[in-house]
Amino acid sequence: MRIDPELCEKILIMVESHPIAGSGQLFRISVDGNDENTIAHHVKHLFDEGLIKGDEATNTQSPYPEILILDITPDGRRFLDQREPAPPGRKLGF
16 A cells, blocks of 8 residues: 555644543544545554554454554654644644
């Protein structure tokens, strides 16, 4: 699957602004207009690249990679800063 940088950015913004991010609780996200499979592959890519922290929960029965998200990493924040230098503009509602 081809990785969409804009979807990666949306996912990182959602993780950064999620109300329980960094609390030690695992969570999943969804992005309107994208199916679970596409989001899962992008989340796995971000996890593998060290842009988000989480736990891999994929098992042999999973139809796609499953990463339970904990938080964005400093590298993830740097990625967002490079794409949009003004952090206040990065809020997505929940």
